[in-house]
Amino acid sequence: MSTKIQNKHIFIITAVVVIWTLIVIGFSTSMGARPLRMYDWGPPVFSGLITLAFMLKEKNSSR
Amino acid sequence: MISASDSPWKFLVMWLRLYFAFHYLKSGLYYVIFDYIPDFSRAGAVGPYLLEMTNIGFYPFVKYLEVILGAMLLFNRFVPLALIIMGGITVQIAYLNLVVSPAPRQKFTGTQELLLNGSLLLAYGGYYVNYLRAKAAPYFLWEGFKNREDRR
Numbered sequence: 001m002s003t004k005i006q007n008k009h010i011f012i013i014t015a016v017v018v019i020w021t022l023i024v025i026g027f028s029t030s031m032g033a034r035p036l037r038m039y040d041w042g043p044p045v046f047s048g049l050i051t052l053a054f055m056l057k058e059k060n061s062s063r
Numbered sequence: 064m065i066s067a068s069d070s071p072w073k074f075l076v077m078w079l080r081l082y083f084a085f086h087y088l089k090s091g092l093y094y095v096i097f098d099y100i101p102d103f104s105r106a107g108a109v110g111p112y113l114l115e116m117t118n119i120g121f122y123p124f125v126k127y128l129e130v131i132l133g134a135m136l137l138f139n140r141f142v143p144l145a146l147i148i149m150g151g152i153t154v155q156i157a158y159l160n161l162v163v164s165p166a167p168r169q170k171f172t173g174t175q176e177l178l179l180n181g182s183l184l185l186a187y188g189g190y191y192v193n194y195l196r197a198k199a200a201p202y203f204l205w206e207g208f209k210n211r212e213d214r215r
């Protein structure tokens with residue numbers, strides 16, 4: 001039996017995505033020395049958006 | 064005990080799977096579509112190795128493989144198999160970035176590769192339990208398919 005999705009789960013996933021994306025941005029730009037490219041921040045952000053969409057869909061369908 | 068089918072863990076795994084998929088796809092497609100090969104003369108100690116990889120055709124091979132593996136993860140097909148193959152690429156990337164050419168940006172790249180592949184291997188680790196045998200008798204592939212009870 002799977003756990004129902006709660007708001008805190010959405011918050012946790014969002015926090016992980018944001019924190020890791022900031023880390024990626026920091027290192028990929030060598031702390032601002034290089035330009036920021038979608039090539040670097042794209043994967044964590046787009047995968048995060050898709051995951052959040054699936055979470056919201058499952059949360060709404062279980063109501 | 065937490066289960067892989069519980070929230071939020073299954074969504075954390077989903078994020079990791081999609082992240083690694085896009086990570087591989089962007090790298091592979093950048094070559095496949097745009098014929099982009101980085102300037103290895105600026106790659107430090109790793110440069111000659113990557114240049115030779117290109118000269119013998121192995122670099123393009125790896126790029127096409129990255130597209131296939133990334134697509135497998137993106138569409139959630141044969142993920143346990145893809146992760147094993149990706150492990151080989153991860154070891155190479157980690158070694159080159161952490162040992163051969165350990166600049167700060169490269170240290171992050173190598174560490175990220177290990178974290179992504181390693182955490183996904185753990186997340187799907189239940190499928191690898193049968194590999195963790197100290198002793199194993201021969202067991203043909205078709206015998207395994209015939210005896211397979213896990214229909215996940």
